[in-house]
């Protein structure tokens with residue numbers, strides 16, 4: 071069994087950034103594994119622009135953004151194993167690889183999980199009615215259209231207002247399909263505000279909030295859906311049902327970090343994010359296993375996933391060199407009022423931390439507060455908060471060194 | 482006997498579900514020219530692909546009935562068939578749990594009945610700890626009956642293996658072939674399908690499941706009626722598999738004729754079934770999932786086994802029972818399996834509801850017996866009882882996997898990430914001997930698209946294989962039935 075210093079699983083924005091950074095800072099034995107032939111992860115199918123605003127200060131398409139990283143990667147001569155799936159990962163950081171070249175077991179001193187996420191499906195949302203053809207998750211439709219050159223339908227209803235669905239609404243209109251409506255069960259969209267404007271409003275596609283699909287019709291191909299308004303408790307309002315004819319239903323109802331391998335290795339997962347529980351070095355409960363990108367929590371911006379990958383590279387290097395801070399007691403970071411989750415979940419108080427978090431509902435003119443019991447460590451005013459947008463607040467090691475508990479909240 | 486002509490057969494079996502295919506497999510041992518007519522593009526799209534997959538022991542049914550006898554017999558023969566046909570199977574046993582004294586009494590009755598039917602090993606366990614010992618996770622039950630003869634297996638893979646093995650042994654399968662008209666002339670049945678194609682057969686077997694009463698009418702027998710009764714299911718993520726050792730059933734309810742109640746059933750591949758419900762419906766092919774029933778399944782399932790959350794559901798589906806009794810009628814009705822007196826050599830199978838799957842091998846042998854009374858059956862010399870198709874990669878040892886993947890790139894490439902299905906397995910499924918070509922046919926044969934991501938990862942990959950290696954055009958892709966198209970065309974002209 072071969073031994074490697076660092077193995078990165080997944081070559082999306084997070085994995086690519088992590089691999090290049092590791093090389094740049096002097097770790098030579100890095101292996102980047104990707105199950106697809108092409109590196110770049112989900113961005114290969116994102117042919118719209120809007121990537122790179124943070125990292126390159128310009129707006130790029132997904133493939134262009136990836137190209138920037140690939141150039142660096144090739145220059146640095148990072149070892150890449152594409153067309154290779156990691157099929158098992160064990161707690162001792164050994165793993166089984168499988169690909170057209172064969173199958174092999176290898177072991178790593180440090181593993182970076184960068185497997186991205188997958189979409190929630192019709193079954194996961196208990197979609198009622200028949201099971202005809204023509205029901206796609208938005209990401210699958212995106213891939214079939216943008217990479218495989220297939221048109222998925224003509225008259226489309228989109229259930230859920232996640233970003234992928236919004237982007238697909240525009241894409242379908244541009245390709246000549248009719249997008250009849252987007253239905254969202256929440257009182258606000260779950261996609262980025264900019265996507266609501268650029269993908270729906272600009273194309274006069276109606277967004278019905280507090281509305282969901284009650285029933286799917288059609289035995290062979292979908293023939294229509296019945297949709298219904300929801301009350302404040304999220305229960306269908308009797309009598310508000312309407313039928314709309316369509317031949318395609320796209321689901322954009324949430325992404326789930328892809329942690330089957332992590333779980334197999336014994337990595338503890340967080341009930342809210344669906345990703346690993348990590349400390350301030352992005353290390354999971356298994357020593358030497360780190361996580362970055364959508365596998366850790368779902369990001370709205372690829373730039374942030376890349377930045378997380380770079381950050382993890384620094385920690386992985388320190389880990390290999392035995393230079394991570396010695397910690398006797400971690401403190402948990404709590405998601406307080408108005409906050410759905412905060413990352414990292416545990417801090418040592420020995421290093422500076424940029425806390426990432428998501429709020430529970432949209433609001434304006436608030437304060438983000440980090441506190442230790444009643445003691446406020448940090449406070450910052452914000453104009454706009456939206457659950458679709460990841461927020462952050464930085465806290466220096468000094469500022470929290472005496473803290474006995476930590477909570478991030480909105481007031 | 483073997484009359485000449487391409488579409489002339491000794492035996493015509495209408496319906497390629499588990500019953501039709503079991504009969505085809507059993508009869509393919511003999512020198513007979515056999516055809517199976519199936520209206521769907523594949524053999525397991527009816528009830529046989531939509532049930533609990535339980536190999537029943539036989540304690541529910543009236544002693545002396547066909548249901549009882551064929552279930553107990555079928556349970557034994559099925560074990561042998563499953564071995565020969567490499568069908569995923571687990572000898573789990575099963576428990577029925579009682580929550581009050583009345584139900585305990587019912588358990589004793591079932592045990593007696595089971596013993597009268599020849600079911601072995603039934604045991605009533607009273608103390609709560611022992612209930613938990615046998616079946617960890619059952620909460621609040623005061624007693625249970627343990628049935629070691631009950632088991633689980635894959636009903637759709639059984640049906641496919643029967644059909645493909647029958648095909649290998651010379652049975653001709655006509656898929657997408659709905660028989661619309663039957664006439665009898667000079668003692669020969671003349672069949673016509675929806676496209677006007679004609680077939681002839683000497684024996685005609687009605688194995689059309691929920692359509693059996695209608696088909697019977699078509700042949701000239703008006704004595705039967707089928708009342709379709711839908712059973713809905715929730716399918717739970719296989720992450721829960723280690724927690725459920727065996728099927729857990731309640732004591733059967735009296736309401737809907739013979740309904741066994743909402744139960745939890747593991748499948749050999751891991752996902753857990755919750756269900757089925759029981760509701761009479763009009764349309765015998767209305768496989769809907771309804772919010773009311775989904776919620777009821779959740780509640781009733783949770784009561785028996787409080788280990789799953791709503792978010793563990795990966796899929797919902799339903800199957801339809803061919804009930805011979807109308808709503809409200811709680812009388813016991815037996816299977817009808819007989820040669821109709823008024824129409825010699827027409828064998829009718831009516832009301833083959835549960836335990837039809839378990840009983841299938843015994844039913845097939847019974848049908849053979851009926852034919853044997855009038856025909857001399859001579860065994861085929863080169864009959865191949867085993868399923869000749871490939872291996873399931875995930876079931877091999879890691880050494881074997883490494884070896885295979887090293888020899889053939891198609892064994893190394895994983896197409897379905899959730900169930901870890903290789904390209905080789907997908908290709909074998911596409912090249913199935915029956916020529917079934919829909920995505921559902923690939924799904925049933927391989928389990929690709931059946932895992933927790935429901936094809937999110939592998940669907941585009943399978944589509945690519947079909948396009949690049951089999952020359953599929955956009956319009957060739959069908960999910961299941963004719964008309965279940967996937968694509969409306971290309972996005973742009975190919976260069």
Ligand SMILES: Cc1cc2nc3c(=O)[nH]c(=O)nc-3n(C[C@H](O)[C@H](O)[C@H](O)COP(=O)(O)OP(=O)(O)OC[C@H]3O[C@@H](n4cnc5c(N)ncnc54)[C@H](O)[C@@H]3O)c2cc1C
Pocket residue numbers: 079080081082083084085103104105106109110111112113116118119120121122154155156157184185186187209212233234237328331362363364365368369370371372373375
């Ligand atoms: C439809 C859509 C539109 C978006 N639009 C924008 C936008 O306009 N602007 C923007 O900034 N961001 C956008 N994003 C967000 C951004 O794309 C993601 O945040 C980012 O791609 C996450 O990167 P990642 O590396 O974590 O995951 P991914 O890009 O998903 O990469 C994960 C990689 O891991 C591989 N992998 C997984 N498991 C294994 C295994 N077992 N073995 C080997 N390899 C494996 C996968 O094949 C994949 O290549 C969009 C996202 C989507 C889905």
Ligand SMILES: Cc1cc2nc3c(=O)[nH]c(=O)nc-3n(C[C@H](O)[C@H](O)[C@H](O)COP(=O)(O)OP(=O)(O)OC[C@H]3O[C@@H](n4cnc5c(N)ncnc54)[C@H](O)[C@@H]3O)c2cc1C
Pocket residue numbers: 495496497498499500501518519520521524525526527528529530531532533534535536537658659660661688689690691692696711712713757800801802803833834835836837838839840
């Ligand atoms: C919810 C549910 C749970 C069950 N659970 C169990 C269980 O756990 N154990 C058990 O032993 N049994 C169980 N059963 C019973 C078992 O599934 C059935 O008895 C069995 O599948 C019936 O098989 P079949 O071949 O008769 O029907 P089908 O599989 O429905 O086959 C009939 C076929 O005939 C075709 N057909 C109909 N008309 C025509 C025509 N005119 N021309 C050509 N083809 C035609 C149909 O397309 C269909 O494929 C269950 C049933 C249901 C509904």
